[in-house]
Amino acid sequence: MSKADYSRREFLQRSAGIAGASLIGGSILLESEPLIALPRLNAPSDKVRFGIVGVGMEGTGLLTTAVQLPGVECAAACDLYDGRHELAREIVGKPIRTTRRYKELLDDKEIDAIVIAVPDHWHKQVVVDAVGAGKDVYCEKPMSHSPADGLAMVAAAKKTDRIVQIGAQRTSSVLCAKAKELFASGAIGELSLVEGSLGRNDPTGAWEYPPPADLSPENLDWDTWLGTAPKKPFDPFLFARWRCWKEYGTGLAGDLLVHLLSGMQFVLGINEAPKRASAFGGIYRWKDGRNTPDVHPVLFEYANVPVYMRLTLGTETSEVTRFMGSKGIIELTEFGLSYTPQAGIDLAPSYYCHGLPSRLKNTYFKQWHDEHDPKPGDEPAPQSVSYRGNDYDDLRPHLWNFFQSVRSRKPVVQDVVFGHNAALGCHMANESYYRKSPVYWDSVSQTIKS
Numbered sequence: 001m002s003k004a005d006y007s008r009r010e011f012l013q014r015s016a017g018i019a020g021a022s023l024i025g026g027s028i029l030l031e032s033e034p035l036i037a038l039p040r041l042n043a044p045s046d047k048v049r050f051g052i053v054g055v056g057m058e059g060t061g062l063l064t065t066a067v068q069l070p071g072v073e074c075a076a077a078c079d080l081y082d083g084r085h086e087l088a089r090e091i092v093g094k095p096i097r098t099t100r101r102y103k104e105l106l107d108d109k110e111i112d113a114i115v116i117a118v119p120d121h122w123h124k125q126v127v128v129d130a131v132g133a134g135k136d137v138y139c140e141k142p143m144s145h146s147p148a149d150g151l152a153m154v155a156a157a158k159k160t161d162r163i164v165q166i167g168a169q170r171t172s173s174v175l176c177a178k179a180k181e182l183f184a185s186g187a188i189g190e191l192s193l194v195e196g197s198l199g200r201n202d203p204t205g206a207w208e209y210p211p212p213a214d215l216s217p218e219n220l221d222w223d224t225w226l227g228t229a230p231k232k233p234f235d236p237f238l239f240a241r242w243r244c245w246k247e248y249g250t251g252l253a254g255d256l257l258v259h260l261l262s263g264m265q266f267v268l269g270i271n272e273a274p275k276r277a278s279a280f281g282g283i284y285r286w287k288d289g290r291n292t293p294d295v296h297p298v299l300f301e302y303a304n305v306p307v308y309m310r311l312t313l314g315t316e317t318s319e320v321t322r323f324m325g326s327k328g329i330i331e332l333t334e335f336g337l338s339y340t341p342q343a344g345i346d347l348a349p350s351y352y353c354h355g356l357p358s359r360l361k362n363t364y365f366k367q368w369h370d371e372h373d374p375k376p377g378d379e380p381a382p383q384s385v386s387y388r389g390n391d392y393d394d395l396r397p398h399l400w401n402f403f404q405s406v407r408s409r410k411p412v413v414q415d416v417v418f419g420h421n422a423a424l425g426c427h428m429a430n431e432s433y434y435r436k437s438p439v440y441w442d443s444v445s446q447t448i449k450s
Contacts, residue, residue: 051105059117124149143419166419168262173392188325199317211236244290251292253426
């Protein structure tokens with residue numbers, strides 16, 4: 001792409017995002033900065049060597065993406081299921097050390113960073129141990145399994161001054177960056193409501209994953225996998241479908257809502273827990289023994305703005321977040337972004353005055369047109385503008401930002417405080433559902449209260 005092309009694209013994007021300016025119709029393509037355009041790495045001194053803890057569904061995507069990044073190398077993999085040791089070596093494409101004991105990776109002085117993709121109930125311990133061992137950390141979302149876990153993780157990260165990035169990828173998306181730019185420019189005026197929705201309609205989307213065919217107590221350290229959760233007999237379905245139970249996961253809130261909340265926080269520049277949350281829902285379709293809801297609508301209050309999020313595993317729906325204000329709407333979707341301006345003023349005489357007698361009505365209409373009708377040729381013609389971009393949950397830019405921070409020591413956007421606040425929104429949604437009562441975050445006691 002030539003410099004002239006880039007300047008023109010930048011001009012179109014910026015001109016479309018300025019409130020009150022003429023908007024270019026059609027669709028504008030947003031592109032991430034290509035990795036080849038970044039400063040060259042001096043191999044091997046600039047190479048980041050990482051170990052991964054957890055090579056399941058999420059871990060597979062993280063590992064596959066990370067080893068394709070320039071200047072990044074996987075040195076070791078840990079998983080409690082031996083079959084994933086084999087998988088890790090297949091992904092990396094060469095022999096690497098594999099183990100069931102993640103602390104072996106923390107003891108390795110040649111490993112710079114740890115990528116963590118374990119069930120939610122293990123996040124806190126692995127993160128705290130990793131930063132305590134001097135490792136930088138990329139931890140899958142949601143950051144924590146409980147508010148107390150999150151507080152411990154924040155304290156550990158601040159004490160050790162390590163880089164910690166949480167894996168809700170939208171903070172690294174060009175689409176979310178454009179939405180943030182539009183909002184900051186005043187494009188939608190005064191914000192009055194945010195709404196988001198995400199729906200699935202299939203067994204895989206509802207976490208009914210098929211367990212590994214060879215899974216057994218011989219090739220899985222079941223007791224360690226249970227960790228601090230209640231002890232139970234070996235159960236391959238629990239192992240594969242742990243998101244269905246609150247003892248190990250955080251349900252729809254921790255799996256899906258956290259993406260909506262993280263993207264919203266980034267766009268609006270919010271880095272705090274919601275003031276209040278009120279949740280409803282239930283288990284309406286997937287009656288498979290789970291104890292987390294499969295329909296979970298939540299109403300939050302963030303900075304005096306109502307935020308409504310709707311999650312369901314019973315119907316496929318579009319994944320969208322709408323930011324609504326006095327001057328228009330920003331609509332953010334998986335592969336696109338649109339801005340639709342609204343005048344926010346009367347564009348015609350008030351219909352209320354049709355209920356007046358003619359002597360008053362006619363006088364009002366004449367005065368209104370005299371004061372408000374534009375001059376011929378000056379009629380406003382606001383147009384919607386849309387942008388297209390890569391999937392806003394793309395792992396590649398988010399992982400790249402993490403590894404760049406490991407090199408430069410520059411802070412990441414989705415750090416441990418950001419991740420904690422996003423997770424608190426999820427915990428409040430769950431607590432409200434289980435308590436059947438609205439809840440709020442008590443910043444003094446650092447607990448959720450009814």
